Amino acid sequence: MAKSLKDRLAILSDAAKYDASCASSGTTKRNSLKSGGLGSTEGSGICHAYAPDGRCISLLKILMTNFCIYDCAYCINRSSSNVARARFTPDEVVWLTLEFYRRNYIEGLFLSSGIIQNSDYTMEQMVRIAKDLRLKHGFRGYIHLKTIPEASAHLIEEAGLFADRLSINIELPTDAGVEKFAPQKHPANIRRSMGELKTKIDEAHEPTLKSRRRKRFVPAGQSTQMIIGADKASDATILNTSAGLYSGYRLRRVYYSAFSPIPDASQALPLIRPPLMREHRLYQADWLYRFYGFNIDEITASQPDGMLELDIDPKLSWALANRARFPVDINSADKELLLRVPGLGVKTVLSILKARKHKRLGLEDLARLKVSVKKVKAFISASGWAPVSLIDRADLREMFNPPPEQLALL
């Protein structure tokens, strides 16, 4: 019997939930006042709901179909899995997106798909959905398309005319991992697609001579996702891969997705799932690399096995391994050094730099800036405050260990 739209929605959203990204931010600002149509984007995205897994629901995140001719071991949709299958027509995806949007459930669509017939056929259908939304229905909300591996460059380019963001998944941190677990995928081709997309984005960013206007092409850039814990890659390996992706292809984001138990899992996979905390620590380390001036090597250097510590965050971990660099004087240290103090975020550091132009800062000033004085005070000196030398404190690490109940997260 044919499955109802509701049944298929259940299957095709269930299949999409392993994707970590749901972001709808970072695109151009636009609205429907002039067109009299539907949709707007206003810079920062909006989370319209939160699921009990704590994740933001911003987009209608679905698969066009979960039939797939590939057999990637970590994926619930691989051809050898016995999961229930379903498929939407392009018109159904368009309808769902518009009707969900009208009710203010979502900011837009995040569409990916299993591969049916071949990569180009699948990609064509996805492009058609985005194109219809934009051209037939004048939809100005957010669209994220996950490109299909091995799809032709001209299709990806066409997708970029309609989508705010495109993603190409790197899948696993090492080429060997991809070859082992995703036998039909080719790491070299994945990177080639990323490179081509970057070139196109760069080109579109150059104002043309004639109109002096920038072409609209993937305004929210490209992102990727890496599955953590399916292969044996260490955190150091993972972070180095990310660093290469950020610098080589100027990705907006690398998403880390802790390999999740899936129904009917392949036997090629490890039986133990990685702790969610590992994923969290990787995001923190990624953040340190992108916004705090840390090198990947510094972040993982103190850990001989290349794994981030689970019980404390990577910034604190680095500080404890580099005690000789502290205390940092908040009244004279430069920005780079202030950013290394555990407990001081980017915003706070900027406020400190501003505030200290007018007066010498003490701990009470930090408290007013909403800094947790208890946390930072071992690492800084301030007006009227000098910490006991860090090197003398054998118990420093214990001071920061989280209370045991938080470890239940693991």
Added chain:
Amino acid sequence: MIHRVRLSGAGHFDDWRQAARSLILQGAEPRDIEWGCDYEYTDDLFAAPSAPPRAVTGTLSVPRAFLTLAERLLCHNNPARFSLAYRLLWRLQRERNLLAQVTDADMCQSHQLVKSVDRDCHKMKAFVRFKEMDGEGARRRFVAWFEPDHYIIRRTAPFFQRRFTDMDWIIATPKGSAAWDGQSLHFNDQPQTRPDIVDETDDLWRTYFANIFNPARLKVKMMQSEMPKKYWKNLPEADLIPQLIRDADKRVQEMNNQTLNQTPPRFHQRLNKARST
């Protein structure tokens, strides 16, 4: 001399601004003004009706930043908002850099109130849910019920206008309503009652919500800090939450146990055959 100012509705910014301007130009000190509005009317305070402040002509300039601050401040439901805003205005006449003094008590309080208004606005943009009404006209018609903490409808309505331009809509709240008909926004300051409308699409949304959730990653606290319970009663998906949480463990167990049935589907076998030839 005591000035009594009673603003209409919840006290619109423009009305407050006009009154405040006259009062400043008359040299009325903050402590000599009793502010109120229809919504927060208390008998004794306004037992004797007072004449509206005399319109005084003259010019008064303030930093633009004050206007954006005061506009948000006046959305708050704290009855002291009018006098706080006036006190800032009064002090600004002498202390020109007042707005930069982030540790000043009046400024601290203002920032706190404004922050709460901003959050309320953000949550309104996120959690309003439109339901479709029947109708024959060319434009589709929707209605939403929302319960904001503060008087923010006028502030957020333009967002909905920019986004839902091609449909007619009404957002009704206990603090008034906003409506869009394709031509202009209309506001009503009267408290509204909750409309009783069923929209079948809510059912599809609930299906989506239940399935996009990954039971292997339960983080209930995180969800609740971003989507506090006070909003749940007007979210069509929220009554699924307790059950989703209760069943999470069971579903993970089921997933783990399913691994043992291992004959791949027939099309996989066909694909394999095709690949090997």
